[in-house]
Amino acid sequence: MAAVIETNAPVTSVKLEGLAALKIIKHCKESLPTMVTGSLLGLMIEDGVLEITHAFPFPEPLDDKGDVVKSAEDAANADDEAAALEGHEFQLEMMKMLREVNVDNNCVGWYQSMYLGSYSTPNLLDSQLSYQTDLSPNAVVILYDPMQTAHGNLVLKCYRLTDEAVRLRQNGKNNFINPRNIFQEVPVTLSNPGLVRSLLRDMGDGLHDGGAAPMDGTTFDRLDLSTNPYLEKHLEFLCSWVDDLAAEQYKFQHFTRNLRANAGGDRKGRKAKEEMAQAIEEGWARNDAPKRMESLLMSNQIRTYCDQVEKFTGEGFGKLFLTSGLHKDDEKRAAA
């Protein structure tokens, strides 16, 4: 099956196979601190469920490529055009080889590692847009966060662009769209075929340890109380992103003020006001108007950071009060 199967049902949930998840995790972790990308292979089954069975990494771009390539269709490194050619050829080669061993070779999306939850960037938007327009409207991007996957949490999220966002980009207009409606999160479940599940059961029972520590080592990481590094990082990021957003807003202010001045804000009368309103609207449709999408993406990202931090502090409160409860118990018992 080399062709992409077109279905009409939009994708509503993603079933990620353990093998693909482990491959993504391995690749992203090994390439720290650089952020990396790769391709997802799988199949769309009915009821809007997208099944992802395999993943493979994109290679690092070679330094000595002098050719310029025309299409950045499957380029995950959209900034480096020479890498796009490599990526495309690599992907075709890889898929051909995998075909020989009967792996599903439908490309259904791509994955990227993200740093502390930062995903809402123009690069990601453009790449996902090209996947959704060229490949299939059900292409998804899986984002894995190697930093936040600690203390027993697995941070693996799946997004796609909403139809509204796709339409807006294709129109090329500089219109407003609610930042919450740019990306749509698709729920991810981990699933495994039968043989793998039996292996997992054996591993869970500690059959393959060779005498080493048991595999349930992550259950106690959750009980860690240190909160500072996580909070500090988030606050740092929030500061810089809010600064960027403020700069963008200032650009808007500046532009509006110019428009108003050029349209002649001194004239009075209702007709003059209408003409001015129209001039302003046209002004925004011009090519040199500041792009709204960037500030919308920024506010989306800032909201994501705030949500992450709030979730974390919520849990932190719980753990802190539990610990203080234990300590008070100890005190009472020591005093008694």
Add this chain to the structure above:
Amino acid sequence: MAPLSTTYGSSPALLLNTAPASSTGEESSNVSNVVVHPIVLLSVLDHHTRRQEGAGRVIGTLLGRRDGETVEITNCFAVPHAERGDEVAIGKDFNRQMLALHLRANKLETVVGWYATALPDETAEGKFKFIADTSSLIHEFYASECEDDPIHLVVDTSLVNDAMELRAYKSTSVTVKNDVLANIFNEIRLSVKSSESEKICIDKMIAGNTPAGAAASQDENEALKLSMEKLLEMLETASTYVDSVLSDKITPDETIGRDIFESLNSIPRIRPEVFDKMFNDSLQDLLMVTYLSNVTKTQLSISEKLNASLGK
């Protein structure tokens, strides 16, 4: 045990199931320990599930690192092959090309061996062989690919004993007067290890198998409760052990006693005032950050409203 008469196209393979004695000095490789990552096992099972009709077993190449006495297997890929009777055909070009593609993405891995699933035994119904006569041919091919002696990993997918067996072998040749007669496959100790993030993913998958675990993996509080219950269980086990030693029911074991002593000592003794201060500090930090994030979100909605009204 295969007979020693040579058949065309293969050198017989002898299987030794006993753990190897200390390596004799003349061996070139002194590998005594094999560590495999779960991704390799999942990949092998996936390949096995997707094998061609009529293929008894599947093979593939193992990639990883060799570190003195330990070989760590971190990645693998499938290789198409066909075997019939005593003859084996392996996709050599495929192997080379796939290896090149893999090395593009990850330069640190090298070929350390090959894997295979268990082969159904034609002679005995329902039994599976781990090593076949053709295995030694394949092993020779891999010996030419890999710098050092290749490791052979066998995954038993037949689930005959209600368990999935994993075995690792290394091979040495049996020579009589410089005539190679057969290959002996010695079993090596194998263990499954993974990095922290892999462990988290595996745990999630193991938890997803049982309904109680699946509920826990979704809800943070449930997961926290499970962790604390586990910790409590372990503490109770340790305390009952100490109690029974004190009441002379069990003979004391020094190492266990020392371990318990060390772990109890590792808990820092904090004076109440110091603890209260720490607690208040953390609490204030968390509260402040929550407040800041709320303020930021309010500002965001204002800025969105402004953005929406531009141009009107």
